[in-house]
Structure formats: C-alpha cells, structure tokens
Ligand code: SF4
C-alpha cells in the first residue's frame with residue numbers, strides 16, 4: 348500500500364491512539380467504530396515466545412492505520428508466549444488499539460480478575476473471553492489446568508464488574524473496569540442447536556461483540572446469520588466475521604482438519620490447481636470477505652493470518668477497507 | 675468404585691530392594707472389581723516378585739494377605755497377626771488403603787503397588803472410565819445425569835467449548851465430549867431448557883480446593 352495512504356490513516360487515528368495510551372474512561376475505539384455504524388476491521392497479533400518487546404511493537408506498527416484494533420492472543424494453542432496483557436500494552440503504546448484475549452485455562456478467578464483490573468488500569472479496553480485450548484495441545488502438556496470458571500462465567504463476571512460494579516464474589520469495586528466485552532461463536536460446530544444455545548448465552552451473559560470461527564462455507568454462515576437475525580441477536584451484539592488467509596494448499600488442508608471448521612472442497616481444489624497458491628489464497632479470502640460483508644447483520648471482519656501476518660495489509664487494501672474511519 | 679492400575683513390576687522391585695521378607699496386601703473391594711489389587715492379582719504379583727529376585731539370586735519371601743477392605747480399621751486388625759515378622763508391606767489398596775495401612779502398621783514401611791486413578795465404572799470387560807471427581811456438591815440433576823466437572827476436559831459448566839467435534843473432545847478423539855453427552859441426554863428427556871440457565875461459578879470449597887475433607891454423620895459419631 349502507498350505510504351501516503353498509511354500516513355493518512357495514522358493521522359486520522361490520532362484521537363484513538365491518544366486515548367489508547369492514556370486509558371480514559373471513554374468507550375474503546377473499536378466500540379466507537381462499531382457504534383458509529385462503520386464496518387470494523389480487526390486482525391491478530393500473536394505475542395512472541397520470548398521477552399522481545401520490539402517484535403510486538405513492529406507488528407503493531409505494521410497494522411497501525413489499517414485496522415481498528417488488533418487481537419492479542421493469550422498463549423494460543425497452550426504454547427507459552429508473552430502475556431497478552433503485556434503485549435497489548437506494548438501495542439497500544441504504538442497507538443494501535445488492542446483486544447486482550449483472556450482464556451480460562453491458566454488462571455483462577457482471583458488471577459483473572461486481578462489481571463483484568465491491571466489491564467484496564469493500563470488503558471486496555473477490549474477483552475475477548477475464551478475457554479482456551481487445552482494444555483495438552485501446547486508445549487507444557489505436563490501442566491495442571493485451572494478452569495475455575497468457564498468462558499460464559501468470565502463474560503458474566505466482566506459484565507458484573509461493569510454494570511453492577513462488583514467482583515465475582517458480589518463485593519463492590521470502587522473503580523470497576525468497563526471493558527467492551529467480546530466472545531467467540533462457531534456457526535459450523537455441532538451439535539448446531541447446542542452451539543446456538545451457547546451463543547445466545549454468551550450474549551445474555553454480556554458479550555457485546557462476537558468473533559466467529561473462520562468462515563469458508565458462506566452459504567452455511569448465511570443460514571446461521573438468518574437465525575441470528577430472527578432472534579434479533581445482531582442487534583444485541585456486533586457480529587464480526589472471521590476470515591482466515593491461507594498461504595498454501597498444505598495450510599488450507601490443515602485448516603480443514605481442525606475441529607469445528609467447514610472448508611468446502613472447492614477451495615482445496617482451487618488451491619491445488621492454482622499457479623500461485625499465495626495469490627489464490629488471497630483471492631479466496633477477498634471473495635469470502637466480499638460475500639460476507641453483504642450479509643445483513645455482519646458488522647465487521649476479523650482477519651486471521653496465522654504464520655502469514657505480512658499479507659494482512661494487502662488483504663485490507665485490496666478489500667477496499669481503507670481508509671479506516673476516525674471516530 | 676475407585677479404579678486403579680498396578681504399577682510396573684520393575685518399579686516395585688526397585689523399592690523392595692532392601693527387604694527380604696514382605697507381605698503383599700490385596701484389598702477385597704474396589705480394586706478387586708477393577709482387577710488391579712484383588713487376591714488374584716496379589717498372588718500373581720507375589721510370584722512375579724519372587725521370580726525376579728531369584729533371578730538376582732537374592733530370594734524374596736512374599737506372603738499374601740487379603741483384608742476385606744484396607745480402608746476400615748477392623749479389617750486391618752484381622753490381618754495384623756499375619757503381617758507378623760514381615761519387614762515391609764506392599765499394599766495393593768487404593769491410595770487411601772495404603773495410607774490407612776501405614777497408620778495401622780506404624781513400625782513397618784507400607785509401599786504402594788498400584789497407581790490410583792479415579793472414581794468410575796466398568797465400561798466393558800477390562801475397561802473402566804472416570805465418572806466423578808467427588809466435587810462435594812453434585813449438580814447431576816441439572817445436567818441429565820452426566821457430570822460436567824469430570825467428563826468435560828475443561829470442567830465447563832456452560833459448555834461445550836469450541837473444540838467439540840463429532841461428539842468427541844478436542845483433546846482426544848477417543849474421549850466423548852461431556853457436553854455432547856449432556857445435550858443428548860437432556861434432549862432425550864425433553865429438558866433442553868436446562869441449558870439456557872447460565873450456571874454460576876462453582877463454589878470449589880466443597881471440593882479438594884477447600885483442603886482435605888471430612889464427612890461427619892452426627893447421629894452415629896460416638
Ligand atoms: S457433580 Fe461433583 S459429585 Fe456430582 S458426579 Fe460430578 S464431580 Fe461427582
């Protein structure tokens with residue numbers, strides 16, 4: 348993308364960035380973008396498996412002005428990485444707003460609440476609540492798991508902090524954190540009915556934005572959205588559709604194997620036939636974005652490009668998401 | 675029942691190294707049913723230990739005793755005379771049995787012959803599965819008789835997590851997803867509305883998290 352365009356976006360983002368740094372009480376930038384009716388664009392930053400702050404800062408700079416916020420993963424796939432809160436703080440120091448991911452795997456209710464008080468005090472305003480991948484997937488499979496509370500209980504706890512100004516134990520908090528609370532939903536996992544009940548519960552518990560599992564099967568997603576609209580859920584929480592960008596045939600084949608992923612064979616075939624798999628991967632992502640953004644009730648796109656983060660700016664520019672709104 | 679599994683003979687023989695005369699104590703209850711520490715297993719293990727030590731040319735004298743249970747003092751009193759001059763006791767009871775034997779036979783080392791696994795059921799011949807973690811505050815009435823604490827790998831109370839796939843748990847396709855089981859059961863019972871309730875965080879004090887527990891039935895306490 349052109350330098351001017353990037354700079355233009357950075358300038359427009361100025362207000363957001365000052366706020367991100369100082370941690371004022373106002374709503375998060377992401378929340379404002381969504382509430383103003385803009386179609387949001389978010390991406391992900393995976394913290395390093397080290398104490399390297401510059402790694403995080405560089406990633407933040409690469410996305411600055413291109414996305415409304417970046418999700419900072421919490422020891423994803425149970426591999427030890429820099430803390431999501433610490434990394435999110437570094438990201439916001441660069442002027443880019445962060446969404447802190449918080450899993451229930453590693454902390455009991457004392458640690459989760461304490462960490463989130465700290466996160467809010469540091470100016471972090473968005474939290475995405477997750478169960479977390481089981482530790483058996485990661486690089487410390489010997490560890491004890493926690494799961495003192497589950498992700499819905501975490502969402503409910505954050506809502507309680509914000510709305511009722513109380514901790515999980517019901518005791519009052521003088522200066523409560525007022526996070527923009529997020530959760531995930533998987534329109535493709537089975538049993539569908541149970542997954543939908545759980546999605547409804549997440550919104551009832553207090554989730555205000557929902558990031559979906561990566562979408563490939565647009566038809567099936569559209570049917571799910573129809574159900575969402577029928578229940579009026581798209582008016583209770585902002586639905587942000589997940590898009591995964593695949594770099595190669597191998598990558599899309601591996602994606603297909605992940606539990607709860609629905610990848611139609613046509614995409615595998617296209618990747619297999621493509622002269623340039625990278626270009627085909629980008630094309631597929633752009634086509635999906637194009638179709639998904641037309642679906643009523645979808646309020647934003649969340650781009651995941653695990654292991655291929657450098658492609659995110661290209662996708663955003665080619666999808667016509669620039670400039671990002673200043674709110 | 676409490677389900678256990680015998681430790682490898684190589685491990686046991688190692689910590690019996692300095693003894694020449696031991697008693698192997700079977701247990702007549704749970705571990706008999708799960709074929710880990712009953713009289714039959716004790717006799718087989720005793721022979722294996724004797725043979726191993728004969729191979730080392732340091733014969734080991736092994737006597738087998740089978741109390742009805744190792745977790746009740748009266749049954750331990752019954753076997754006291756049989757333990758006699760043994761230098762050590764290898765208990766094939768669960769962890770509770772081993773510890774109770776150690777309390778009773780203070781002057782002798784009591785060593786574990788089993789790895790105690792869980793509270794469970796006989797799923798099939800030779801197959802046992804975990805069903806309960808003794809959380810101390812049972813909620814099975816809400817979940818169609820399927821335990822989320824035990825049978826969900828993440829002990830989710832408002833499950834399932836995103837990893838549930840084709841009815842199996844994300845950690846291992848050989849494990850049923852507890853929340854799929856809960857859903858199937860509640861659906862069959864016409865009780866799906868139970869799932870709409872946001873279950874609050876559990877009070878883990880009733881579980882092991884409250885420290886070692888004690889149950890007192892007042893009316894029978896002497
Ligand atoms: S809820 Fe508690 S007591 Fe009931 S089966 Fe599960 S672990 Fe056991």
Ligand code: SF4
Nearest residue numbers: 826835843844851852
């Ligand atoms: S897949 Fe099912 S059993 Fe496994 S952790 Fe998730 S909800 Fe629990």
